[in-house]
Amino acid sequence: MTYCKNGTISNGIRAIQVIALLAGVLLVGSNAFVLTPILSEVAQGLATEPYRIAWSISAFGAATAISALTLSGLIDRAPAGWVLGSAALLLGLAQASSGSSQNWIWLCLSQAVAGMAVGVLLPGAYATTVATAPKGREASRLGIVLTGWALSLVLTVPLAAFIAERIGWRMVYALLAGLSVLTALGLVAGLHGVRGGVVLRTPPWRALRLPGVARLLLVMFTYMTAFYGSFAFFGEGMRQAFSLSAEGVGTFVVAYGLGFGLVGIGLGIVAPKITHRYILLVLFGIAISYAYWHFALGVRLVALTAALIWGALNQLGLNALVVSLNQYAAEARGTVMGLNTAVTYSAVFAGPLVMSPTYAVAGFTSVSALAAVLIVIGVLLSLKAE
Incomplete structure (x- = not known):
C-alpha cells in the first residue's frame, strides 16, 4: 500500500x-x-x-x-x-x-x-x-x-x-x-x-505469495495460539495458585496490561530497528517468560512481576511481527494485515482448544510450558523468514 x-x-x-x-x-x-x-x-x-x-x-x-x-x-x-x-x-x-x-x-x-x-x-x-x-x-x-x-x-x-x-x-x-x-x-x-x-x-492468495509473508503469518499463528491459549487459563491459574477472588485475579490482568502498555509508550520514544535478529531475540525472551511460570507461582509478588514482564515482551513481539509483515507487504498492506487479523482470530479459536486438555490434566504451568514450545516452533519458522 x-x-x-x-x-x-x-x-x-x-x-x-x-x-x-x-x-x-x-x-x-x-x-x-x-x-x-x-x-x-x-x-x-x-x-x-x-x-x-x-x-x-x-x-x-x-x-x-x-x-x-x-x-x-x-x-x-x-x-x-x-x-x-x-x-x-x-x-x-x-x-x-x-x-x-x-x-x-x-x-x-x-x-x-x-x-x-x-x-x-x-x-x-x-x-x-x-x-x-x-x-x-x-x-x-x-x-x-x-x-x-x-x-x-x-x-x-x-x-x-x-x-x-x-x-x-x-x-x-x-x-x-x-x-x-x-x-x-x-x-x-x-x-x-x-x-x-x-x-x-490484491487477493489474499496472491498476497500469500509475497516473499516472507506466508512464513511470517505462520510465526504469528504460533505466537497468537500460545498467547490466547495461555491467557484463557491465566486468571484461573492465578486463582488456583494463590486462592484468590475475582478481584485478586484482576490485579494480575492489570499487571500484564501495564507491562504491555508501558513498553508501548517506551517504543514511542525509542524507535528500534526491526531486524531478523531482533525478532529472534524477542521470541526467545517470550519463550523464556512462558517457561518461567513453572517457578513463579510460589510467591505472589514474583508472579505479578512475571505477568508484567510477559506483557512487556508481548508488546515487543506483536510490534516486531506486525512491522515486519508490513515491510514484506509492499503495496498490499491492507490485504496482508487482513490475513494477519484472520490468522489472529483463528488463534483465538485454536489456542483454548489446544490448551484445554493440557490444563485439565496438569494445570497452568503445563499450559505455559506448551506455549513456550509453540514459541520455539515460531522461532524455527522465522529462521527461514528472510
Missing part, C-alpha cells in the same frame, strides 16, 4: 492520527474483552443462559475473520479516513444494537456486525499506522497505537464491570457506541488526504 499525502503533515495532525488510530485499537479490544466480566448480567437481562451469551463472542470472532479476508483490501485502494471512519461508525451502530438487544439471537447478530467492522478497522489501523509513520519510526508509532490493547484491559474491562453493576450492562454498550462515533470522526479528520495508492485489489 503506497500512501499519497497532500502537503506537509503538521505535528498536530500526526498527533490526531496516532490518537485516532489508538482509539480504534482500543475499541476493538474493548468490544472483544468487555463481555467477559458482565456475562452473567447480560444473561440475566436477556433471560437466558450465560453460554448463549458467550455464543456472541464466537459470532464476533467468526465474522471478524471472514471480514478480514474479504474486505480488508479496501484500505489499499480507498481513502484511509473514510474506510476506517466508516468501519468505526459501523462498530458503533453494532454496539448500540448490542445494548438494545431483546434476546440472545439479537445480541449474536449485533456482534457479528461488530466483527464485520473490526475485520476492516483492525488491519486497516495497523497498515495505516505503519504506512503513515515517518521513515524509521514505524515501530515507534505502532508501539503507541498497540497500547490501545493494554488500555482496553486495564481501563475498559474494570470500568465495564463497575458500570454494569451500578447502572446496567446496556449503558456499557451505549458508552462504547458513543466512543466509536467520536473515533470515526477523528479518523476521518486525521487521515484526510491519506489514501491507498493501489488501483487493483
Whole structure:
C-alpha cells in the first residue's frame, strides 16, 4: 500500500492520527474483552443462559475473520479516513444494537456486525499506522497505537464491570457506541488526504505469495495460539495458585496490561530497528517468560512481576511481527494485515482448544510450558523468514 499525502503533515495532525488510530485499537479490544466480566448480567437481562451469551463472542470472532479476508483490501485502494471512519461508525451502530438487544439471537447478530467492522478497522489501523509513520519510526508509532490493547484491559474491562453493576450492562454498550462515533470522526479528520495508492485489489492468495509473508503469518499463528491459549487459563491459574477472588485475579490482568502498555509508550520514544535478529531475540525472551511460570507461582509478588514482564515482551513481539509483515507487504498492506487479523482470530479459536486438555490434566504451568514450545516452533519458522 503506497500512501499519497497532500502537503506537509503538521505535528498536530500526526498527533490526531496516532490518537485516532489508538482509539480504534482500543475499541476493538474493548468490544472483544468487555463481555467477559458482565456475562452473567447480560444473561440475566436477556433471560437466558450465560453460554448463549458467550455464543456472541464466537459470532464476533467468526465474522471478524471472514471480514478480514474479504474486505480488508479496501484500505489499499480507498481513502484511509473514510474506510476506517466508516468501519468505526459501523462498530458503533453494532454496539448500540448490542445494548438494545431483546434476546440472545439479537445480541449474536449485533456482534457479528461488530466483527464485520473490526475485520476492516483492525488491519486497516495497523497498515495505516505503519504506512503513515515517518521513515524509521514505524515501530515507534505502532508501539503507541498497540497500547490501545493494554488500555482496553486495564481501563475498559474494570470500568465495564463497575458500570454494569451500578447502572446496567446496556449503558456499557451505549458508552462504547458513543466512543466509536467520536473515533470515526477523528479518523476521518486525521487521515484526510491519506489514501491507498493501489488501483487493483490484491487477493489474499496472491498476497500469500509475497516473499516472507506466508512464513511470517505462520510465526504469528504460533505466537497468537500460545498467547490466547495461555491467557484463557491465566486468571484461573492465578486463582488456583494463590486462592484468590475475582478481584485478586484482576490485579494480575492489570499487571500484564501495564507491562504491555508501558513498553508501548517506551517504543514511542525509542524507535528500534526491526531486524531478523531482533525478532529472534524477542521470541526467545517470550519463550523464556512462558517457561518461567513453572517457578513463579510460589510467591505472589514474583508472579505479578512475571505477568508484567510477559506483557512487556508481548508488546515487543506483536510490534516486531506486525512491522515486519508490513515491510514484506509492499503495496498490499491492507490485504496482508487482513490475513494477519484472520490468522489472529483463528488463534483465538485454536489456542483454548489446544490448551484445554493440557490444563485439565496438569494445570497452568503445563499450559505455559506448551506455549513456550509453540514459541520455539515460531522461532524455527522465522529462521527461514528472510
